[in-house]
Amino acid sequence: MSVPPRLAPLLAQLDTSLAMALERMQGLTDEEFWWLPERDAVTLAPNAQGKLRPTPLPDESPRTRTIALLVGHLGDMGIMRADYTNGGHTLTPDDLDWPDNVADGISFMRESWATWRGALTSLQDHELDMVGRSAFPWGLDPGLPILDIAWWMNRELIHHTAEIAFVRDLYARRGA
Numbered sequence: 001m002s003v004p005p006r007l008a009p010l011l012a013q014l015d016t017s018l019a020m021a022l023e024r025m026q027g028l029t030d031e032e033f034w035w036l037p038e039r040d041a042v043t044l045a046p047n048a049q050g051k052l053r054p055t056p057l058p059d060e061s062p063r064t065r066t067i068a069l070l071v072g073h074l075g076d077m078g079i080m081r082a083d084y085t086n087g088g089h090t091l092t093p094d095d096l097d098w099p100d101n102v103a104d105g106i107s108f109m110r111e112s113w114a115t116w117r118g119a120l121t122s123l124q125d126h127e128l129d130m131v132g133r134s135a136f137p138w139g140l141d142p143g144l145p146i147l148d149i150a151w152w153m154n155r156e157l158i159h160h161t162a163e164i165a166f167v168r169d170l171y172a173r174r175g176a
Contacts, residue, residue: 004128006128007120007147010120010154013154014113017157018110020161022110033068034066035167037064038064041064043055043065044066044072064163064170066167067105068098071106073160074112074156074160075098076098076112077156079091079115080093080136080138081116081119081139085120085146087119089135120146123146128145129145129146129147131143136149140152
């Protein structure tokens, strides 16, 4: 099956952005993965079921985030969107195990985005205009065509990768 020509630039952007993200994370340590860039940074903590989930924001003020949270979020969004595009439409955030170390985090992120990419490449051209083709219930999906969701997902990957780079830069300069 060939990829619809309208989707090709977004797939190229996804591939390039993911490669750049993974390159930027080379050498990442578990200490850096969990480092709090500020005292009340948003991070991960075990929930009542013992699964790692984002800590609640102490208030509505913007907070920096740990790399652990950002990598988990990127992995979560890729696999969830894929499920609601071509999967069983059943995954919930509680079904996923967010990683607790760098190696698992990078694998989680890489595999989830490969799954998302696979969901996109399975679509036919006419499906790209379908509003709600990705039925992901916690996002913009019910109101947008899947082509716009593909654009949005790339934007999320780029945005959160920039955050990871920022936290890595802060970590490298801590105490300087």
